[in-house]
Amino acid sequence: MSLQVLILAVSAACCLGFGFVLQQNAAQRAPLNDFLSPRLLLDLMKVPRWLGGLGLMVAGMALGAIALGHGEISLVEPLLATNLLFAMALSRRQTKQSLGRQGWAGLALLAGGVTAFIVAGQPTGGTAISDPVRHWLIIGVMVGLALLLTTYAKRSRLSSGPALLAVAAGLLYGVQDALTRVSGQRFSEGGLVELLTGWQPYAVLALGVTGLVLVQSAFETASLRMSLPALTAAQPLAGIACGVGFLGDQLRTDPGALAWEAAGLAAIVVGIILLGMHPAMPSGAAVREPARKLQPSS
Numbered sequence: 001m002s003l004q005v006l007i008l009a010v011s012a013a014c015c016l017g018f019g020f021v022l023q024q025n026a027a028q029r030a031p032l033n034d035f036l037s038p039r040l041l042l043d044l045m046k047v048p049r050w051l052g053g054l055g056l057m058v059a060g061m062a063l064g065a066i067a068l069g070h071g072e073i074s075l076v077e078p079l080l081a082t083n084l085l086f087a088m089a090l091s092r093r094q095t096k097q098s099l100g101r102q103g104w105a106g107l108a109l110l111a112g113g114v115t116a117f118i119v120a121g122q123p124t125g126g127t128a129i130s131d132p133v134r135h136w137l138i139i140g141v142m143v144g145l146a147l148l149l150t151t152y153a154k155r156s157r158l159s160s161g162p163a164l165l166a167v168a169a170g171l172l173y174g175v176q177d178a179l180t181r182v183s184g185q186r187f188s189e190g191g192l193v194e195l196l197t198g199w200q201p202y203a204v205l206a207l208g209v210t211g212l213v214l215v216q217s218a219f220e221t222a223s224l225r226m227s228l229p230a231l232t233a234a235q236p237l238a239g240i241a242c243g244v245g246f247l248g249d250q251l252r253t254d255p256g257a258l259a260w261e262a263a264g265l266a267a268i269v270v271g272i273i274l275l276g277m278h279p280a281m282p283s284g285a286a287v288r289e290p291a292r293k294l295q296p297s298s
Contacts, residue, residue, distance in 0.1 A: 174238025229276025
């Protein structure tokens with residue numbers, strides 16, 4: 001693993017983590033009748049705090065895209081999952097909570113899981129699989145599952161809905177990361193013309209906007225405890241599936257390596273859940289009238 005990829009991916013995770021906290025602080029005051037509507041983004045654009053969070057998120061995605069251009073998605077995605085550590089750091093500053101046993105256990109599991117997966121799997125690049133059926137099958141499964149989760153979330157938006165929306169957004173972001181890497185490869189091979197004549201950059205934009213609406217709707221109706229862990233856990237799993245499934249990423253497949261890779265991924269997910277449910281994470285949404293318009297705030 002190159003030091004450049006490590007710095008880029010961790011910097012991206014830092015921007016994403018801080019950005020998510022700022023976005024949720026603003027989105028929890030949005031009118032409930034904007035749920036799963038593009039109007040939600042229009043309302044949130046009036047709030048400086050949300051714009052700051054969005055700027056950090058865009059910066060994180062840009063740094064992540066550069067990291068994906070220099071490293072395998074199966075390597076970059078687990079590192080991006082550490083965004084929860086930075087979200088926790090900012091949330092702790094706001095809530096004045098100490099880490100305690102749960103926080104330290106979550107931190108150790110997340111960091112240890114990322115390390116175990118990368119060391120055991122030793123992700124390396126390979127030749128992208130040219131079979132279009134395989135491409136569309138994997139992408140279709142991810143997008144279809146996101147659509148199914150979103151449909152169910154509409155019926156339970158104040159109970160399990162936010163977590164389901166966050167998982168759906170994570171799946172879309174994982175596919176977006178994979179297509180971002182493909183777009184970067186097209187640009188490297190043929191320049192801007194080659195990039196713009198493919199469908200991938202337009203899919204990246206569509207997935208990004210859709211994922212943003214899902215994430216903000218989840219932030220609007222629940223605390224970070226309900227939404228961010230699900231988002232953080234789903235994205236790397238989807239990204240790794242795409243990387244191995246059709247981008248040609250290669251992981252070690254001997255029994256010992258596979259066992260450690262599975263254990264690493266499990267530790268990542270458990271660590272994310274422990275950190276996401278930590279008392280340092282804001283636990284409640286502000287009470288507001290359903291049809292009330294969002295007021296600008298800093």
